[in-house]
Amino acid sequence: MFVELNNLLNTTPDRAEQGKLTLLCDAKTDGSFLVHHFLSFYLKANCKVCFVALFQSFSHYNIVGQKLGVNLTVARERGQLVFLEGLKSAVDVFFQTQEEPHPLQFLREANAGNLKPLFEFVREALKPVDGGEARWTYPVLLVDDLSVLLSLGVGAVAVLDFIHYCRATVCWELKGNMVILVHDSGDVEDEENDILLNGVSHQSHLILRAEGLATGFCRDVHGQLRILWRRPSQPTAQRDQSLTYQYKIQDKSVSFFAKGMSPAVL
Amino acid sequence: MLDSLLSLGGLVLLRDSVEWEGRSLLKALVKKSALWLVYHDFFRDPLNWSKTEEALPGGPLGALRAICKRTDPGPVTIALDSLSWLLLHLPCTTLCQALHAVSHQDSCPGDSSPVGKVSVLGLLHEELHGPGPVGALSSLAQTEVTLGGTKGQASAHILCRRPRQRPTDQTQWFSILPDFSLDLQEGPSVESQPCSDPHIPPVDPTTHLTFNLHLSKKEREARDSLILPFQFSSEKQQALLRPRPGQATSHIFYEPDAYDDLDQEDPDDDLDI
Numbered sequence: 001m002f003v004e005l006n007n008l009l010n011t012t013p014d015r016a017e018q019g020k021l022t023l024l025c026d027a028k029t030d031g032s033f034l035v036h037h038f039l040s041f042y043l044k045a046n047c048k049v050c051f052v053a054l055f056q057s058f059s060h061y062n063i064v065g066q067k068l069g070v071n072l073t074v075a076r077e078r079g080q081l082v083f084l085e086g087l088k089s090a091v092d093v094f095f096q097t098q099e100e101p102h103p104l105q106f107l108r109e110a111n112a113g114n115l116k117p118l119f120e121f122v123r124e125a126l127k128p129v130d131g132g133e134a135r136w137t138y139p140v141l142l143v144d145d146l147s148v149l150l151s152l153g154v155g156a157v158a159v160l161d162f163i164h165y166c167r168a169t170v171c172w173e174l175k176g177n178m179v180i181l182v183h184d185s186g187d188v189e190d191e192e193n194d195i196l197l198n199g200v201s202h203q204s205h206l207i208l209r210a211e212g213l214a215t216g217f218c219r220d221v222h223g224q225l226r227i228l229w230r231r232p233s234q235p236t237a238q239r240d241q242s243l244t245y246q247y248k249i250q251d252k253s254v255s256f257f258a259k260g261m262s263p264a265v266l
Numbered sequence: 267m268l269d270s271l272l273s274l275g276g277l278v279l280l281r282d283s284v285e286w287e288g289r290s291l292l293k294a295l296v297k298k299s300a301l302w303l304v305y306h307d308f309f310r311d312p313l314n315w316s317k318t319e320e321a322l323p324g325g326p327l328g329a330l331r332a333i334c335k336r337t338d339p340g341p342v343t344i345a346l347d348s349l350s351w352l353l354l355h356l357p358c359t360t361l362c363q364a365l366h367a368v369s370h371q372d373s374c375p376g377d378s379s380p381v382g383k384v385s386v387l388g389l390l391h392e393e394l395h396g397p398g399p400v401g402a403l404s405s406l407a408q409t410e411v412t413l414g415g416t417k418g419q420a421s422a423h424i425l426c427r428r429p430r431q432r433p434t435d436q437t438q439w440f441s442i443l444p445d446f447s448l449d450l451q452e453g454p455s456v457e458s459q460p461c462s463d464p465h466i467p468p469v470d471p472t473t474h475l476t477f478n479l480h481l482s483k484k485e486r487e488a489r490d491s492l493i494l495p496f497q498f499s500s501e502k503q504q505a506l507l508r509p510r511p512g513q514a515t516s517h518i519f520y521e522p523d524a525y526d527d528l529d530q531e532d533p534d535d536d537l538d539i
Contacts, residue, residue, distance in 0.1 A: 116315050157354050161313060168310045195354075198393040201284040202350070230287050241418055242285075261469065 001040040001068055002033075002254045005242045008227065008245065009206075013045035018138050019171045020086065026198060027184035028212035031041070033249055035144045036061070038179045040068040043075055043164075048136035049175070050125040050192035052118070054086035054148040055181075067252050080136060082125040086148070106154055115154060115162035123169050141166055146200070147183040147193060156195040163200055183210075195224040205230055213246075220264035221246050268411075268422055268438045270450060272299045272343050276385040276408030277369045279349075281392050281400075286413040289347065290442040292389050296345045297446050299385075312351070317462055327356060330364050341383040344368065349388035349403065350395065358399045415439075419451070493534055 001184070006012055024034045032055075039061065042049050053061060062072040075081035084103060093102050102119035106113065126139035149159050163180065170176045182200055185193045201207060209226040227243045245256045271278055272295060282288030284517060296303070308326050333344060346352070354359050369386045404410060410425045425435045437450040472479045481489065495497060529535070 029413070068327055114313070114315075160354065165315065172309070198284065198391065199350075199354075202282075202287070202394070203392045207284070221352070228285070230284070 001044055002037050002258045005034075005037055005254065006041070008243065008256060013041055016041075016045060016177070018177060018207040020177045020216050021167055021171055021200075022177065022182040022206045022208065023200050024179065025184050025201075025211075026181070026210040027186045029210055031181060031183075031210035032056075032144070033207075033254055034208055034210060034238070035142065035179070035181055036064045036068060037254075039142060040070045040141045042067055042142070042177070042179075043070045043072075043080065046080075046137050047140045048080060048082075048126060048138075048266045049075075049140045049142060049187060050082045050084075051142045051144075052084045052122070053144050055144050057087055058083055084121065097142055107152065111153075114158050117150070118160055119165045119169075122166055126170060126174060128174070133258055139170060139174050141170045141176070141178045143178075143180045145181035145183060150192050150196060157190040157201070159196055160199040162215050164205065167203060180204075201230075210247075220248060220260050222249050223247060224259070267424055267426075267436055267452060268440060269407055270299060271295065271411065271424070272385045272387065274408060274426070274428070275369075275385050277365055277386045277388065277403075277406050278409045278411065279403055280387065280389045280411050280413070282389065282413045283392055286415050288389050288411075288413050290446065291411075291413065291422070291440075292345060292347060292387065293446045294442050295387060295447045296343070298448060299343050323471075325358070325475075326352060327364060330368060333368060341385070343385045343387060344389040346386065348391060350391040353390075353395055353399055353403075358402055360401055362406055365403075369408075421499040 001013070010015070022038070024031055024038075026032075026034075039049070039051065043065075051061075058072065065072045072081060072083070076083055083093050086104065089102070089104055090107060091103050093107050101117040101120075103118045105117045106115060107255070122141055126141065128139075146159060146163075152157060162176075166178060170178055180200055184197055206230040207226075207230065209228070211224045211226065213221060213223060224244060224246050227245075229241055231241075244259060246259055246262060247254050247256045248262070280288045282291075282293055303443075306329050308329075312326060316324065330344075330346075333342075347360075365386060365388070369384055388403075392398070392400065408427055412423045412425075413420060414423065415421045419439055420436055420441060423435065423437050427434060441451060443449050445491045446469045478486045
């Protein structure tokens with residue numbers, strides 16, 4: 001969890017808003033530091049987290065998580081974290097016989113239909129446990145990342161339907177939060193990815209967009225972060241709707257500063 | 267004009283974007299016009315994944331077509347949130363035909379009972395669709411409202427096409443109050459545009475430097491009174507017009523020494539003739 005990012009978003013683990021969908025998007029740079037931030041943020045907020053990790057392995061997230069002060073192995077053992085390791089489960093679809101449909105069942109189908117089995121997995125993972133007292137504050141769904149599903153052959157509309165159903169269940173019914181990462185293809189003409197990105201943008205309450213600098217690689221400024229709050233325009237705008245900051249990623253933290261105000265430049 | 271959009275009837279297209287969302291305006295317009303609200307909930311299970319009996323047959327399109335068959339004489343407003351969802355899941359032609367059938371119900375021949383005016387208010391997310399479907403819906407619409415704005419202030423550009431009249435357009439600045447009532451405004455107010463970013467205090471870049479960039483009073487005066495060398499001032503003009511006799515061109519005094527042989531035809535002494 002990066003404290004400076006919490007300050008920019010005006011939130012802390014104890015008083016985060018519920019029922020919100022946050023979209024993380026990266027263009028010409030790697031936005032995965034935002035995924036690590038939100039993973040450690042919600043684990044520290046004592047939430048039940050369902051992480052659909054399609055991009056990296058469990059050990060990768062665990063190593064980075066330990067630098068940020070959370071232990072994913074412990075969280076998984078005590079039931080706080082439900083981790084779907086896409087890289088490992090994809091192989092299980094082919095080599096293990098299972099009665100109920102596997103979350104990544106669409107890999108077996110000739111033309112990938114819908115993501116209903118994946119949604120059922122998420123719903124099952126986050127549904128409140130009956131009988132016991134509430135151990136966790138609220139459920140959170142984290143997806144890294146959605147563009148991988150497009151590469152695996154699922155249509156953009158099917159992925160949007162999956163997000164819609166997750167939003168209806170997680171955000172509306174269970175009053176939890178969702179954090180989704182989608183890559184922006186940028187210059188490359190990718191219509192399906194654009195439909196996916198715009199479709200999720202219209203469903204989200206907060207958009208964090210990490211962009212590479214227009215001038216290229218820099219040692220002291222790794223990129224630019226655009227924060228966009230999507231809310232109805234109010235007569236007295238208490239907060240700005242959109243903010244832009246530049247950032248530098250260090251070993252255990254990320255420092256943010258206004259454009260052109262990097263300490264290395266001044 | 268924004269508050270009287272629905273009185274014209276027909277299809278009203280509300281076009282929004284990621285930066286300027288239109289759902290709150292849709293809710294505000296519904297709130298303004300609705301006396302009796304019937305809510306069809308397709309949010310929780312639009313594709314009937316939970317396979318319950320309470321789902322309406324035919325999904326959202328079936329519900330839309332069922333509205334066509336109503337016989338209620340009063341005026342009706344149908345709000346669709348959103349048309350983009352329908353456009354992504356249905357062929358464009360099917361949706362256009364359904365919308366045309368619903369919004370032109372009052373001019374249907376052969377109906378025994380007179381049917382009241384029907385307005386269809388649809389929310390469309392512009393970036394999700396290509397120019398073809400958006401153009402098709404736009405041509406069906408009697409009124410198009412495109413959302414935009416500048417710093418924190420939203421505006422609606424309203425294009426109204428009335429039959430046998432020239433299309434009219436106007437821009438209306440507005441905001442939505444927390445109880446979803448519409449607040450029309452004159453224009454972007456001056457106070458809402460902050461002159462400096464409130465999050466970052468103004469930083470003086472000359473404070474932490476190892477060299478001195480400041481000027482003392484004497485230095486500042488000297489700098490201000492300096493005449494630039496290539497500036498054409500009146501003194502320079504006088505000097506050029508009156509060449510001073512004492513100032514001759516410069517002379518070079520040269521004393522050749524013993525080894526110098528000033529041969530004009532071979533000054534470098536390297537021709538081997």
